[in-house]
Amino acid sequence: MTCTSRYDGCNTCSVVDGKLQSCTELACFTHNREKCLKNEFMYLKTTHELVIKNVVQKYLAAQPVEQRIQATKALIQKVADKKAEIQYTLAVSLFVV
Numbered sequence: 001m002t003c004t005s006r007y008d009g010c011n012t013c014s015v016v017d018g019k020l021q022s023c024t025e026l027a028c029f030t031h032n033r034e035k036c037l038k039n040e041f042m043y044l045k046t047t048h049e050l051v052i053k054n055v056v057q058k059y060l061a062a063q064p065v066e067q068r069i070q071a072t073k074a075l076i077q078k079v080a081d082k083k084a085e086i087q088y089t090l091a092v093s094l095f096v097v
Contacts, residue, residue, distance in 0.1 A: 005038035012037065 006013050006020060010028030013020040056075065063071045 003036035004040050009034050
């Protein structure tokens with residue numbers, strides 16, 4: 001996860017490549033605790049991701065036009081179910097001694 005907006009205790013700044021960029025210029029007499037305001041997941045495009053993307057595109061293209069929306073919803077649900085299963089497995093593994 002990468003912070004893309006940061007509060008420096010006084011001003012709000014955009015963050016690019018881990019470095020503070022443009023910031024508001026408020027005059028602050030006290031400084032609060034710094035914190036990240038917005039995190040974004042950064043995804044690397046791996047060969048596997050590109051293969052999956054191509055397979056999904058071919059699968060959807062093979063569906064009749066009137067069924068593509070339903071096929072897309074079904075794929076999204078399968079991905080969500082798998083993600084929940086993985087998250088559950090990870091959570092359980094944290095508590096296993």
